[in-house]
Amino acid sequence: MDRILISACLLGRPVRYDGNGKRLDDPRLDRWQAEGRLVPVCPELLGELSVPRPAAEIAGGSGADVLAGRARVVTATGEDVTAAFIAGAKAALDLARRSGCAHALLIDRSPSCGSVQIYDGTFSGRRLVGAGVTAALLAAHGIGVYADHEIDRLAAAIGSEA
Numbered sequence: 001m002d003r004i005l006i007s008a009c010l011l012g013r014p015v016r017y018d019g020n021g022k023r024l025d026d027p028r029l030d031r032w033q034a035e036g037r038l039v040p041v042c043p044e045l046l047g048e049l050s051v052p053r054p055a056a057e058i059a060g061g062s063g064a065d066v067l068a069g070r071a072r073v074v075t076a077t078g079e080d081v082t083a084a085f086i087a088g089a090k091a092a093l094d095l096a097r098r099s100g101c102a103h104a105l106l107i108d109r110s111p112s113c114g115s116v117q118i119y120d121g122t123f124s125g126r127r128l129v130g131a132g133v134t135a136a137l138l139a140a141h142g143i144g145v146y147a148d149h150e151i152d153r154l155a156a157a158i159g160s161e162a
């Protein structure tokens, strides 16, 4: 049975920077959880950041650029949190491998978990097409990454649509 790495906040866990969760209400999630398919992860907590924590954005590129050393993750006050984000991404990849997850369902626009869009690093609300640090690392290692709004595609990929 396919196991799925999932952003812990999508299950309602209060791990986001603002201390909230962001539960995705979808009966398929409930079923997959009951089937034992879901492996929750919060890369930023695995990177030893706290809750709550300052919002962060990728400055100067995307998650792949951060992994390649060409961009940084910073808070609005300019604190460099790149190392924590990279550590969290590596820990999430390790968890996915140990748990046998070939797929991941991650909340979009996060500097860690975003896979379709991220914010542009100016803290102005502007977005660009790109992935966060964890999503980029997982995808680079062959894990199928889906944004929360792509759950239909994930369900089709694992043959569990009903």
Ligand code: SF4
Residues within 6 Å of the ligand: 006, 007, 008, 009, 010, 015, 016, 017, 041, 042, 043, 044, 045, 107, 110, 112, 113
């Ligand atoms: S790092 Fe991912 S799982 Fe953790 S709060 Fe941010 S979006 Fe949710």
